[in-house]
Amino acid sequence: MATDTSSTSSSNKRQKTTGEKPFRLIYWPGIPGRGEHIRLAFEATGTPYTDVAKTDSAIPTITNLISEDNTGDDHHNPPPFAPPILQHGDDVLISQTSNILLYLGPKLGLVPDPKEDPVGLYHVNALALTALDGLSNEPHDVHHPIAVGLYYEDQKTEALRRAKDYRENRLPKFLGYFERVLSGKAGGRSGEGGYLYGGKLTYADLVLFQCLDGLSFAFPNYIKKIRESGQYDRVWKLYERVKGLETIKSYLKSERRVEYGMGIYRHYPELDDEE
Amino acid sequence: MATDTSSTSSSNKRQKTTGEKPFRLIYWPGIPGRGEHIRLAFEATGTPYTDVAKTDSAIPTITNLISEDNTGDDHHNPPPFAPPILQHGDDVLISQTSNILLYLGPKLGLVPDPKEDPVGLYHVNALALTALDGLSNEPHDVHHPIAVGLYYEDQKTEALRRAKDYRENRLPKFLGYFERVLSGKAGGRSGEGGYLYGGKLTYADLVLFQCLDGLSFAFPNYIKKIRESGQYDRVWKLYERVKGLETIKSYLKSERRVEYGMGIYRHYPELDDEE
Numbered sequence: 001m002a003t004d005t006s007s008t009s010s011s012n013k014r015q016k017t018t019g020e021k022p023f024r025l026i027y028w029p030g031i032p033g034r035g036e037h038i039r040l041a042f043e044a045t046g047t048p049y050t051d052v053a054k055t056d057s058a059i060p061t062i063t064n065l066i067s068e069d070n071t072g073d074d075h076h077n078p079p080p081f082a083p084p085i086l087q088h089g090d091d092v093l094i095s096q097t098s099n100i101l102l103y104l105g106p107k108l109g110l111v112p113d114p115k116e117d118p119v120g121l122y123h124v125n126a127l128a129l130t131a132l133d134g135l136s137n138e139p140h141d142v143h144h145p146i147a148v149g150l151y152y153e154d155q156k157t158e159a160l161r162r163a164k165d166y167r168e169n170r171l172p173k174f175l176g177y178f179e180r181v182l183s184g185k186a187g188g189r190s191g192e193g194g195y196l197y198g199g200k201l202t203y204a205d206l207v208l209f210q211c212l213d214g215l216s217f218a219f220p221n222y223i224k225k226i227r228e229s230g231q232y233d234r235v236w237k238l239y240e241r242v243k244g245l246e247t248i249k250s251y252l253k254s255e256r257r258v259e260y261g262m263g264i265y266r267h268y269p270e271l272d273d274e275e
Numbered sequence: 276m277a278t279d280t281s282s283t284s285s286s287n288k289r290q291k292t293t294g295e296k297p298f299r300l301i302y303w304p305g306i307p308g309r310g311e312h313i314r315l316a317f318e319a320t321g322t323p324y325t326d327v328a329k330t331d332s333a334i335p336t337i338t339n340l341i342s343e344d345n346t347g348d349d350h351h352n353p354p355p356f357a358p359p360i361l362q363h364g365d366d367v368l369i370s371q372t373s374n375i376l377l378y379l380g381p382k383l384g385l386v387p388d389p390k391e392d393p394v395g396l397y398h399v400n401a402l403a404l405t406a407l408d409g410l411s412n413e414p415h416d417v418h419h420p421i422a423v424g425l426y427y428e429d430q431k432t433e434a435l436r437r438a439k440d441y442r443e444n445r446l447p448k449f450l451g452y453f454e455r456v457l458s459g460k461a462g463g464r465s466g467e468g469g470y471l472y473g474g475k476l477t478y479a480d481l482v483l484f485q486c487l488d489g490l491s492f493a494f495p496n497y498i499k500k501i502r503e504s505g506q507y508d509r510v511w512k513l514y515e516r517v518k519g520l521e522t523i524k525s526y527l528k529s530e531r532r533v534e535y536g537m538g539i540y541r542h543y544p545e546l547d548d549e550e
Contacts, residue, residue: 071459147440165422184346186353
């Protein structure tokens with residue numbers, strides 16, 4: 001039986017000896033999903049963490065936490081609405097993807113130093129929220145435009161309509177936005193930093209990377225076309241830059257990276273462009 | 276012609292003399308929309324602010340900021356994706372509803388004191404994000420399930436289907452969640468605090484209030500039924516508690532409060548329960 005501590009990042013040794021509180025990511029097994037954004041933050045920075053999705057206790061842990069009987073705990077943590085959920089030590093339990101990243105950002109060095117740039121954290125958060133809105137939540141709604149509780153097949157007609165609008169209007173709008181951010185002064189010291197904000201890797205870059213990777217799985221024909229068009233070159237350069245980071249490269253090759261499937265990013269050929 | 280400074284909160288005088296940087300809310304005129312969450316934070320705390328929506332410069336200000344030519348400014352603010360946008364002094368420009376609230380929270384006293392409760396801010400943020408997801412974004416998607424760029428009439432068939440699912444499944448799930456939060460220990464010192472977190476008003480309460488108010492406009496029959504059922508009594512007690520705060524009471528009576536219309540919360544009788 002797998003134990004909770006078996007699937008820590010292999011790129012760094014666990015630092016339990018330093019007395020730091022351990023990080024535990026609680027997310028559904030079998031899909032990258034929203035948990036992947038948290039995983040990438042740990043992996044990019046070589047931070048040890050326990051990935052509960054890789055253990056036998058994943059499902060019972062989650063169902064207990066989101067159960068209708070859970071009204072919160074004795075440490076004043078409210079009940080989480082849904083995973084991903086971050087447990088930090090014995091007493092901190094935090095939910096909502098962007099919120100977990102916000103909590104981790106300063107701890108993992110994935111936001112600007114607040115002494116040098118006290119507003120940077122908010123800019124990073126806004127960029128992450130925008131990517132999650134348009135490049136993660138919307139792609140999910142493309143295959144589930146009517147009800148999350150129904151099968152895709154039961155809303156396929158509507159999904160076809162929504163997918164067309166997403167490819168033709170929404171995706172270009174969001175990709176164009178990030179292209180614009182990357183061409184501006186906030187990205188690098190001189191607009192050539194190559195990261196979304198402050199010339200250094202932040203969690204906004206990791207979120208955008210994961211969204212672009214998921215979109216490439218869901219809409220391969222569409223993404224191939226727009227990459228070939230050169231229209232969003234800065235965006236795809238950022239994608240490759242993150243993908244090429246040593247920590248990320250070794251993570252993506254490892255068994256810790258979960259394959260896409262029936263999660264947020266799904267490949268239904270009829271929702272993609274024709275070849 | 277209206278000027279930028281004409282529509283500050285009348286409950287407090289402007290504090291320009293203290294040398295504090297002024298707050299300026301940039302949002303579309305004519306609808307409460309997502310801007311309303313920011314407005315309520317200012318109004319609840321009697322904080323002076325300029326409401327650009329009430330001035331002639333609203334539309335040009337917004338279209339300039341979200342223009343495809345805007346790549347950010349000389350203060351390292353990235354371009355905003357969409358309003359609401361908060362301008363703080365001459366140098367800070369922040370976007371995304373939950374992010375603006377996060378920025379304002381400590382400044383306006385709408386989050387727990389970080390010295391007493393360093394994690395409280397993240398709990399408040401998670402609660403606000405959950406309310407915005409399920410009780411603001413989803414109600415919008417109920418009348419626009421296919422494309423934001425199309426008219427309601429062009430997606431009415433799909434909207435009818437989605438509205439049914441929203442009333443039967445999603446709304447009860449989110450209301451049940453907040454009822455559960457309010458019954459737990461994180462809400463008050465003894466579960467009787469009557470606020471979502473920490474026994475005191477936070478911006479999460481204001482967000483939930485505004486969502487419930489908007490839902491009452493959009494789905495009056497449905498909301499009447501569930502209020503009469505007594506199933507979510509804590510939720511509606513919170514709603515009335517916020518509504519009864521002196522600052523909020525006088526704001527809601529004032530001309531500063533914008534009426535609902537064709538924004539996020541729309542009243543289409545066919546999307547509501549029958550009487």
